[in-house]
Amino acid sequence: MIEIPSKYDPATTEDKWYAYWMQHKLFKSVPDNREPFTIVIPPPNVTGVLHMGHMLNNTIQDLLVRRARMQGKNALWVPGTDHASIATEAKVVQKLRAEGIKKSDLSREAFLEHAWEWTNKHGGIILEQLKKLGASCDWDRTRFTMDEKYYESVIDSFIDLFQKGKIYRGERMINWDPAAQTALSDEEVIHKDVASKLYFVKYKIKDSDEFVIIATTRPETILGDTAICVNPKDDRYKHLHGKTVIVPLVNREVPVIADDYVEMEFGTGCLKVTPAHDMNDFMLGEKHKLKVINMMNDNGTISEAGELYIGMDRFDVRKKIVEDLSAAGHLSKTEEHLNKVGFSERSDAVVEPRLSLQWFVDMKDLSKPALEHVMNDDIRFFPPKFKNSYRNWMENIKDWCISRQLWWGHRIPAWYGPDGAFAVAKTKEEAIAIFKKDNKGFRDEQIVQDPDVLDTWFSSWLWPISVFDGFYTKEEVDYYYPTNDLVTAPEIMFFWVARMIVAGYEYRNELPFRNVYYTGIVRDKQGRKMSKSLGNSPDPIELMKIYGADGVRVGMLLSSPAGNDLLFDESLCEQGRNFANKIWNAFRLVKSWEEKIDTSIAQPDSSKIAIEWMNSKFNSVLTDLNDDYDKFRISEALMSTYKLVWDDFCAWYLEMVKPPFGSGIDKTTYEETVKIFENILKVLHPFMPFISEEIWHFVREREAGTGSICIATWPSVAKIDQQILNQFNDFSEIVIGVRNIRKENNIPNKEKLLLQVKRTTNTDTLFDAAISHLCNLNSIEFVSEKPANSFSFMIKSDEFFIPFTANVDVAAEKSKLEEELKYTEGFLKAVEGKLSNERFVNNAPVQVLDVERKKLADAVSKIKILEEKLSSLN
């Protein structure tokens, strides 16, 4: 026999099998006549590295696609990466800064060269890491959102939507990130509670000695005030309507307007209006035709229009202006105040609401089918509770600001003439042609392309279509689209999921995926989000080195129901590793029998029944397993599999068929055991691809490539013999009963025992052989009367006895029986009470009544037996 170590070593197997899978192109998919099963990866940032969230997310995708592959579907998992416009650009800017290069010193072309260099250097690292966890992607199809074809599809969709009137250019209030110096969409703004101050500022009323006091959290915006506003119903200020006030420090004269937008209860009930720097003030400004003073530069410093503090940073000005207001006697008081401040998701800079000329997608009509098909479950969400927030968002959807003042990304295909006119077209030539039609004969050098790029999500919303070149070729996209499952985080439901659904209906008139599985957030043991700055995020690659990829996969999936956060603890991986080792040792045992096959040995009855039972058990678990998969109950599917292997197969089955020390094994039992083991390996494979493949090749010779477990057939549910399953339950209780007697009385396992049985039920006698085998019995004797002086226990109404051995504590035995008697009497009383309740008897269904009556009868007979036993002990 070849020497097999007692500890499973993942390091020696994982790379070997991954290379094997790649070599035999087992993850490759081309359209054929099979049913397709498609998953597109949520593309990680091109320069990202694998973190625990990826580990969880991609393990689930791999699990789903591996099972589908085994089910004979044409399974395809498309990998790829996202250019992540703002995030990547920020990294490149940072890297250049470290080298002493400022972005503003570079030409667009030179900067993009650096960006591509960075992308090529770091891009794809994460894809290599995914291979370590066993991801069964079709790597030949790896896509990048800035691939040539993909780029083109993004541009074409922009042009298409523009031509349909769904994209427009307009001056709107947008969220401005002064650090990255770009516009942001509403979704890219994170609102956080910030302890700040509420400043009460005195504004002098013109031609009067009176002052009006206004509360503000942002005193620096005084520089942009063009009105003050009160509620028309507010008696305190009625006399001010139509008056003029003087803005402190800048001494600008501005009107007092009245609008019921103003809350009378907040602050002083008087609001200063800065239309250029606040969403609501902008709204008020439009309504009341106010002047707009844009007092801030792109980088958050004060502009010329601000008149004072020009060039100073907005936060420095806030401090300074408070001092100056105070010195000038304009500050009445200061209060502590908790308010919500918007931060940029990427740069964490405080976002400035700002009036700006940007490109928008009109979402009103586009969102309609996307809402409808989620609400009616054409697209199913797991867990379904997310439908609520989805609906909430969709019903209140706002137009989507898609232009970004960045260089890294898909450049907006709009061209401007010298007079400000623009044309949307793929190329400059086409733009010139469009201008010409409008009787604008611009020359080539007069026309410039829009310098801005598109929001990253404006490209990734096409992902399920564009990875198949769906904008240009029909064949592939028609076959693979719609995809089946999308596995992603709820955090990007609005950024990405919702918009993919929108794009799906807009461009394919069909859903992009049938099921969306939302994973939770991976947190540490204390429930904190894992982050680089906290240093509480383990490196998945390191974990896999310690526990094996299979171990970490199992660890991640053990406790992660859909939509629930995962409180990660390394002990979960340890459990995964231990499980792998358990499987490994089961394999070692079975393997050791290969050389012990003895054709002269007849198959023992205990093995016969073990095989019958194990097959039924397997099929019963398989039924549950399939159901769990269908409902995306991943951790439950894993737990069923775990118990199938550990409890049913290892603890019971293998013990039942294990030949006595030194004996051989009959051929049938060996062969059946291998078959069962193979089935178990198959259901293990999606969870633990490496160890299952390793053992798969050890238990039987396989053809190279086609013999891989990756493409072995997922077992179909066969016969489940419910009677055997029930009988097994009794059987296992008998075995446990005997073990308990041994243990409690210190009877060594080696000592053979006599088991006497007083039986009223019919049990397959094959199980008796198994009892003998497992309990190390001399024999089983059937008795009609209870023998004296014996240990005993009961299973249902059957009684089991083992004659007293030398040193027996009769008193202890007696008190045990008394305790059981007491319990049973109490139980009887409860059941009697139930059955004597007329209303229960009249209302409860027959089945429930029958059960209660049976309980009653069983309890009565059990009490009788216990009483008899007690008296016999005297």
Next chain:
RNA sequence: GGGAGCUUAGCUCAGCUGGUUCAGAGCAUCUGCCUUACAAGCAGAGGGUCACAGGUUCGAACCCUGUAGCUCCCACCA
């Protein structure tokens, strides 16, 4: 401010149609074992006012109402 969800063993969570299998699982803990696959193991054991208070029902962890605590999402009170 609006919406959603959660509260079951020390921890993480199941409990799907109110009733058989309803109080469960895994881990952890405790006890005993280096038994001829596995100490990364084996054999056992303990552990609960199902957040709280009412209600509906013959019957509630489950349905209803209220209370408390926690979480998430959305939203422009300066």
